Amino acid sequence: MMPEPLRILCVGDGSPGHEKQTLAMAEAFGRISSVELRWFRVPQGRAFAFYSRIIALTSPILPFFQNSVLKKLGWEEKGFSPHLIMAAGSHTHGILLLFRNYYKARTLICMTPDFWVQKQVDLVLSPFHDGKKQGSVLLHTLGPPCRRSHPSLRNNDQGLILVGGVDASSHIWDTKILIRQIEDLLERKSSMRWEMGSSPRTPEETEDALTLLADKYDSLSFTPFAKTPPGWVESAYAKSTEAWITGDSMSMVYEALTAGCRVGVLPVMWVKKSSKFQRSLDYLHDQGWVLYPGEEATGEPPLLDEATRAAEEAVKRWWGKN
Template identity: 85%
Template sequence: MIPDPLRILCVGDGSPGHEKQTLAMAEAFGRISSVELRWLRVPQGRAFDFYSRMAALTFPVFPFFRNAVLKKTGWEDKDFSPHLIMAAGSHTHGSLLVLAKYYKARTLICMTPDFLVQRQVDLVLSPLHDGKKAGPGLLHTLGPPCRRPAPSLRNNDQGLILVGGVDASSHIWDTKILIRQMEDLLERKTIMRWQVGSSPRTPAETEEALSLLAEKYDRLSFTPFAKAAPGWVESAYARSAEAWITGDSMSMVYEALTAGCRVGVLPVRWVKINSKFQRSLDYLHEKGWVLYPGEEAAGEIPRLDEATRAAEEAVKRWWKKD
């Protein structure tokens, strides 16, 4: 039977994207059982990363390393004995393993870790596009676990466009092509009003072009990432019937699906011909989850909720809840 309350310790690395995944899982467990939640954020730097992994490998032979890691993290709440420790991001893995052995707790990691870490945790949530084999300790998910938005009145005339940006290792960014795609969208969907948001990766020239586009179309407003209030994108998901997202922003595609939006993808050119991200998008497209430019949704798209599905599967595996 699942503990009540379920004590969860989330290990964070300061990355908003990573910590949103961990928080999504904590909230999903909270929909199954009452939860007591604590956060621990690990120090930055490769030295601590290496040191914490060594402490995990030598536990309990050299307790000095273990105790040093616990001290370095600043973890003071020793009386909070978690049933479950969760994390996302490779920088958290060493600390998670040390804490799990210290407390004899269950462990869950979002995103596929390296092989050595994977062998030591109870459950890995591995995006399907990573191509890893499912098994007792690895559960496939459609993208990362995402938070459910707060209930809101959705406006059928409201649309959202989210723009990614430069990442030379994965794709070729082209502002002119993006603007052309957006103009085509605006000309096809003449009755909709659009909010546009950028990201930390969006180049200055792209943001300038988006500002000019907003001047050209009075039913389009642009909020640069630097000026967006906390929670802006989550509120926009909740209000929007439709969201179009550049193909490089995979996490936002899954966030919008989880929020219940109809989702379209504005394609980018990938560096690798057989990009795992494009394979993931093509899988979603084949299943009817996302649209490509020029397409219209044939009917209602079921809401994605991978965090809840993963939490229910973990409970079934560990605590045999009916």
């Protein structure tokens, strides 16, 4: 029988992208049962990353470390006995396993961990583009679990443009091509008003060009990443009917889909022609989830809610509730 309320401990690493996935899962469980939620955030930096890997390797065979490590890290809520412990990001895995052994709780990890970590947890949410074989522990998801938005705020004349940036290992960044893509979009959809945001990876040269573009078009406003307040992008998803996102920003593609936006992709040039990210985008395109430049949407966007699907599957496996 499923616990009521379900006590959840989330292990965070300070990364907004990682913690949004964990929070999305906590909210999804909260749609099934009442939830009591606590957070424990691990220290940041390379030194702790190495420490966390050592803990992950030794936690099954050195249980006497548990109390001393938790005390050293400042865990003060030992009376909060969780039924479920969740995390995302490799820095969190060692501490998650430590909590697992201490509390004998269920464990769930977002994103595919190292093999020896995977062998010790109850459920892994693995994006299908990682190419890992689905099994009793590993559950494929269409992208990361994402938070829902509030569709009542949506404005049919409002659009959103999200710009990624440099990652030399995966793609070639070209500001001039990007500006042409955005100009074409603005000309085709001149009746809409557009908000545009950048990311921590966006080069200064690109942000300068986006600023000039916003000065040129009355229908476009641009907020550089450094000036966006917390929750800016979630608010923008909620009120936008369309979101056009550069292809390197895969997590935002899935966030916008889950928020109920009709999503378009502004292509980038991949370093590898067989890029797993492009395969994912092509799959989404073939299934009608996303548009490419020049295409128009027909009908309502398909509903995507992988967090709820994964939570329902976990509850069914662990507590037998449909």
